[in-house]
Amino acid sequence: MSDARVIDWIGREETQQGRVDPALAAMLAATLPGRMLPPAPGAVVPPLWHWIGFPPTTPTEDLGPEGHPKLGGFMPPVRLPRRMWASGDLTFHRPLHVGERLTRHARIADVAEKAGAAGPMVFVTVAYDIAGEDGLAIEERQNIVYLEMPESFRPPKPVPVPPAPLAERIVDVDAPLLFRFSAVTFNAHRIHYDHAYAREVEKYPDLVVHGPLQAMLLAGLAADHRGTPPARFAYRGVHPMFNGAPLRVLVAEDAGAAMTLCTAKGEETQGMQANATWEDRT
Secondary structure, three states, X not given: OOHHHHHOOOOOEEEEEEOOOHHHHHHHHHHXXXXXXXXXXXXXXXXXXXXXXXXXXXXXXXEOOOOOEOOOOOXXXXXXXXXXXXXXXXXXXXXXXOOOOEEEEEEEEEEEEEEEOOEEEEEEEEEEEEEEOOEEXXXXXXXXXXXXXXXXXXXXXXXXXXXXXXXXXXXXXXXHHHHHXXXXXXXXOHHHOOHHXXXXXXXXOOOEOOHHHHHHHHHHHHHHHHOOOOXXXXXXXXXXXXXXXXXXXXXXXXXXXXXXXXXXXXXXXXXXXXXXXXXXXX
């Protein structure tokens, strides 16, 4: 891998027009647990639902073997085959609305190569500014990590689960849920719906629960528990979660302006950690 080539992608930009279409919002509401009513046209977009507003439009023939767009376009040509959505953070300035015209400006903010226990890793940070018809609404950063393909599944060290959560939701994870979330976000990564690929190529024991799905569930619980959406939300994956096991969505602590949350598999390990904060905007 040429360091110069991937580093040269820092600063690359692209702009996309989009909107949270009412039909897609209804599909996402039907996909997420809880029998929620679909938001009507003009309704405030729930936290993180703007992700369905900008579906990738890469032609199928331009996808890589794992289902993501081939690298070397907007994303740098990293020569490591395994891709993971590692973490992200968002600052919310004003609400977006279903059906509203949106503009998303993306920029490669950083490309960094690191050495980990499993070998070389490349972290790509993408910064997004999402604007609605009234101006800037969301500032977002996503951190994507690329790794070597493992010879076998080597899970990270388990992270203890909070023993006495303040709030909890149980999500029954199954293949239809994972397929529907892939469909409504137009995510073709095969680890979420292709069992043979997930096991034989990426060496996971089963289909993988999407990081964005977990983040969306956590942000939704934070907003419901506090009664208002957070002003800032940050999340980080610490252990993969898999098909077939109930997913616990937990509020671990809620103190003042800050709340800590996580997803978990039983009492075994956390899957994703999150922090939500609120501000006095008066």
